[in-house]
Amino acid sequence: MGLVKTLENIWKIEDLRKRLLITFFFVVIYRFGSFIVLPGVDPAMLEALRAKTSGGILGILDMFSGGAFANASIFALGIMPYISASIVMQLLGMAVPYFQKLQREGESGRTKMNQYTRYLTVAILLFQGPAYLVGALGSAAPTTWDFLLPSTIILAGGSMFVLWLGERITDKGIGNGVSFIILVGIIARLPHALIGEFTSRLSSQAGGLVMFLAEIVLLLLIICGAILLVQGTRRIPVQYAKRVVGNKQYGGARQYIPLKVNAANVMPIIFAQAIMFVPITLAGFSDDKGGFMASFMDHTSVAYNLVFAILIIAFTWFYTAVTINPVQMADELKRNNGFIPGIKPGKKTADYIDQVMSRITFPGSLFLALVAILPAFASYFGVSREFSQFFGGTSLLILVGVVLDTLQQIESHLLMRHYDGLLKSGRIKGRSGSIAAY
Secondary structure (H helix, E strand, O other), rough: HHHHHHHHHHHHHHHHHHHHHHHHHHHHHHHOOOOEOOOOOOOHHHHHHHHOOHHHHHHHHHHOOOOOOOEEEOOOOOOHHHHHHHHHHHHHHHOOOOHHHHHOOOOOHHHHHHHHHHHHHHHHHHHHHHHHHHHHHHHHHOOOOOHHHHHHHHHHHHHHHHHHHHHHHHHHHOOHHHHHHHHHHHHHHHHHHHHHHHHHHOOOEEEEEHHHHHHHHHHHHHHHHHHHHHHHHEEEEEEEEOOEEOOEEEOOOOOEEEEOOOOOOHHHHHHHHHHHHHHHHHOOOOOOOOOOHHHHOOOOHHHHHHHHHHHHHHHHHHHHHHOOOOOHHHHOOOOOOEOOOOOOOOHHHHHHHHHHHHHHHHHHHHHHHHHHHHHHHHOOOOOEEEEEEEOOOOHHHHHHHHEEEHHHHHHHHHHHOOOOOOOOOOOOOOOOOOHHHH
């Protein structure tokens, strides 16, 4: 009954109801577009592409596009080129003085950075489009210029339209649009993977239904661990000095600074995954590769998972350094007459916060990397490649992170209008740095 009452309260709030309906409408448009095949492609000859995307790194790429990649859809390249461009721009913001200046200019600087990101996205699309048409589609599509040129433009336009849909969801809907687009693509693959694993286990002599139930229990435990990873915090006590203004006394209370164990949330795993897609583009999606390149086309190989884990750890430190500024936090505490007990205000406070962040970021990055490579272990123990992608990895962490972020926004709408939240025991913890960074 509590859930039904909460749903009634959600429907009563006009603004929230409109946002949910708009989000649903844009998601339907995105899903519809993922089944529109490129003009000139023979849908009957796409079985070879679907076989290649049933597992491995191409399967992950197909999952990000919600199946549009395997369908040779106008949305086949999905949102990943924009994410890759965002990575490059953030790295430039760390290394190039011009972009560093733009980051410090506030809203106008962010507008210019977003504009450059879109230009770079188009450039990446114009490079990836022909590689997809020639390498992935193979005999399903012609290789003449009168097909490649317009199809590349259509693919680029489709990806930019998906980006536009994501931005409209952010502005008019609920949650972060780009995150939601990725989430929809992941959820679209889940029923098929679940049914396929159930069928294969029933037909198998090793374990059967018992093994399938054990997999579900293990998956639920991993989801609980992912939730703890996303929401875990370390609190630093802060004491505020007493101030007397007239006849009133201000301050004197003790509060806490919540520092997230994984301040970067799922951003490192998305960044690392985007980098791991680069070998596919360079290889032209060809199966005729061996040695070093072949190991990076297989998401269960030791080389792939080792590089993937290292990238995640590196991006966790990088993104935490970008989003958390101990000097700024120390200055704000000092301006508000606050201090950490036993620590001098100013530089000592900044050093202490930085030290605490370093201590909690390291184990957080290791756990994030471990969860990210769990699909390889699941495949090793007999779980089908398609279903194993949900045993951790990019799909699970994004699913958990985006769902929590969306629920937190719905919770805020309910509490702001004095309705009970989604959880009676307390509010859903918000996430300070989500995929909304895009």
